[in-house]
Amino acid sequence: MLSYRSVDIRKSLQLEELLAREELEYIIEEEVAKQTIRSWLDACLKRTRAKEKDRGHVSLLEGLRATNEPSFQLLEDRKDTEKETAVKVGTC
Known part of the structure; x- marks a missing residue:
């Protein structure tokens, strides 16, 4: 029942507001994806360097x-x- 009562905000926004909001959401999603990839690559690099250091490679x-x-x-x-x-x- 909760979903039936919820209001879709897209219906209440004007076209310009809707486009601006969607663009902002897209930019935020892109930044989150980039940060996720960067943090994963940093973790991999740290692990690799730690292994090399431990093994003396x-x-x-x-x-x-x-x-x-x-x-x-x-x-x-x-x-x-x-x-x-x-x-x-x-x-x-």
């Missing part, structure tokens, strides 16, 4: 940097060797 970027540094060093050493060889050949 190195982050993905740090791991990639560590594996790339030796190959860059090898390339630089080869370039230096080639320059030295070119200088020796040119002076002999």
Whole structure:
């Protein structure tokens, strides 16, 4: 019986008021959805970081940097060797 007595507010509003109210409701729903997603992602990130810290894992970027540094060093050493060889050949 309660639903029978309830008044639908949409019927009593003018068109402009109804559109403004619906737009506001849409904006609020969007913000709530964004905040929910942000908080969920933050929680996931915190959990991941806590697991890495507990296990002593190195982050993905740090791991990639560590594996790339030796190959860059090898390339630089080869370039230096080639320059030295070119200088020796040119002076002999």
